[in-house]
Amino acid sequence: xxxxxxxxxxxxxxxxxxxxxxxxxxxxxxxxxxxxxxxxxxxxxxxxxxxxxxxxxxxxxxxxxxxxxxxxxxxxxxxxxxxxxxxxxxxxxxxxxxxxxxxxxxxxxxxxxxxxxxxxxxxxxxxxxxxxxxxxxxxxxxxxxxxxxxxxxxxxxxxxxxxxxxxxxxxxxxxxxxxxxxxxxxxxxxxxxxxxxxxxxxxxxxxxxxxxxxxxxxxxxxxxxxxxxxxxxxxxxxxxxxxxxxxxxxxxxxxxxxxxxxxxxxxxxx
Numbered sequence: 001x002x003x004x005x006x007x008x009x010x011x012x013x014x015x016x017x018x019x020x021x022x023x024x025x026x027x028x029x030x031x032x033x034x035x036x037x038x039x040x041x042x043x044x045x046x047x048x049x050x051x052x053x054x055x056x057x058x059x060x061x062x063x064x065x066x067x068x069x070x071x072x073x074x075x076x077x078x079x080x081x082x083x084x085x086x087x088x089x090x091x092x093x094x095x096x097x098x099x100x101x102x103x104x105x106x107x108x109x110x111x112x113x114x115x116x117x118x119x120x121x122x123x124x125x126x127x128x129x130x131x132x133x134x135x136x137x138x139x140x141x142x143x144x145x146x147x148x149x150x151x152x153x154x155x156x157x158x159x160x161x162x163x164x165x166x167x168x169x170x171x172x173x174x175x176x177x178x179x180x181x182x183x184x185x186x187x188x189x190x191x192x193x194x195x196x197x198x199x200x201x202x203x204x205x206x207x208x209x210x211x212x213x214x215x216x217x218x219x220x221x222x223x224x225x226x227x228x229x230x231x232x233x234x235x236x237x238x239x240x241x242x243x244x245x246x247x248x249x250x251x252x253x254x255x256x257x258x259x260x261x262x263x264x265x266x267x268x269x270x
Contacts, residue, residue, distance in 0.1 A: 001078070004192040007185040009083045010099065012140065012148045015090070016078040017059070019097055021068040023189050024076075026094050030067040038066045049129055086148040087180040100184040102145055106174040109147065113138045114172065117164050128165060135161045218254070225256050232266045 001020050008016060033041075038060070045057040056074050060066050087104035090097065113135055120131055139157060140147055149157075156173050163170040187193065224247060230237070238248055248265070251257045257265045 001076075002194045002196050003078065003187065004194075005185065005187065006083075007099075008078060008187070009080055010086050010088070010148060010183075010185070012082055012146075013077055014055075014058070014140065015146060015148070017076050018062055019092070019187070020076050020078065021059075021062065021065075021072060022092055022097070023193060024072050025064065025068055026189060028071070030064060031071045033066045033070050041066060041069075054133065082148050082150055084148070084150060085153065085178050085180065087145055087178055088148070089145055095189055097187045097189075098184065099186075101180050101182045103182060104145070104147075104178045104180050106172065106176060106178060109142065109178070110172045110174075112142055113161075117161065118168070120165070128162065131165065132158060132161055221250055221254055221256075225251060228267075230267070232260075232264070235263045235265070238265065 001023065008019075011019070042057060042060055045053045045060070047053070052075075056069065059069055059074070062068065087102045087109070088099050089102060090099050092098075116134060116138060117131070135157070136154075139149060139154070153174070160170055160173045224243075228238075228241060228243065228251075233241075235248070239245075243251075248257075252259055252265075255268055258268055260266055
């Protein structure tokens with residue numbers, strides 16, 4: 001999906017994806033997914049601790065998340081770097097999305113994260129991953145507000161969280177005003193968005209390569225056929241001119257010569 005405004009990059013990647021799923025759900029009917037299938041999908045994603053599997057699992061927990069992922073695919077997104085740190089609230093309906101910036105300090109935003117980590121006992125390796133995932137949820141969303149976090153800041157906070165789990169004393173790495181302005185922008189789903197063709201690059205490249213190779217083969221055959229003299233031949237006479245059995249089969253397949261009967265061929269008039 002293409003967006004008419006680059007304000008879309010004020011949103012983090014997850015929120016851009018969530019917006020796209022929401023818009024598509026206004027335009028197309030969702031596939032029904034029964035409760036057992038939902039449970040199976042979650043169990044499948046939960047089996048892996050890869051980033052992709054955890055991303056899918058998180059998206060299933062969005063409103064109608066299972067239905068949206070089954071209907072539109074699991075990997076929708078708007079690639080590109082975020083514009084910067086931004087705290088905001090989001091209001092979405094069937095026709096538009098309105099995003100409004102909210103001034104915020106790191107001291108206030110870090111409180112729920114620190115409270116959560118303080119309540120945790122020393123976790124094992126498996127539990128540590130679950131803890132970090134919760135920290136990320138608290139980093140990106142709290143009390144109806146969202147936070148867009150540049151990658152370098154996110155990595156610094158993840159590193160700090162692991163350290164805090166070890167010593168309980170590591171200070172939160174950022175402080176002061178976030179610099180988040182109160183800018184507001186609206187994305188009208190009809191006016192400001194457009195669907196892009198879903199291109200399967202592998203299929204397209206495969207088709208291109210097949211056609212390209214066929215053209216090269218046809219040129220090689222035509223060049224080789226130009227060396228053939230005479231209008232009719234036996235197999236032995238064709239071989240005597242330096243043509244292999246494979247050449248002979250190719251000439252027949254391409255309609256350049258035809259087989260009259262066993263061991264006898266004739267040029268095809270053009």
